Amino acid sequence: MTTASESDDPRVPIVCPDCETTSRVPLPDVAETVERHNEQLHDGDDVATVDPDIADQIADLVADELGLLEE
Numbered sequence: 001m002t003t004a005s006e007s008d009d010p011r012v013p014i015v016c017p018d019c020e021t022t023s024r025v026p027l028p029d030v031a032e033t034v035e036r037h038n039e040q041l042h043d044g045d046d047v048a049t050v051d052p053d054i055a056d057q058i059a060d061l062v063a064d065e066l067g068l069l070e071e
């Protein structure tokens with residue numbers, strides 16, 4: 001399962017302070033994963049989010065898509 005030979009997508013860490021979990025998902029799945037997690041576990045509150053350290057680095061790539069990094 002973990003031996004993906006064609007995974008060139010950067011993995012993005014998603015952290016949820018409430019659940020105390022961190023999971024890494026491919027960049028294209030970040031927005032959907034965060035949204036689903038928050039909907040299912042936190043009544044739609046924006047609890048889970050991209051790791052702030054990483055978010056800085058990929059802000060240019062995903063800021064628009066995520067809508068989580070508005071300044």
Ligand SMILES: [Zn+2]
Nearest residue numbers: 016018019041
């Ligand atoms: Zn959570």
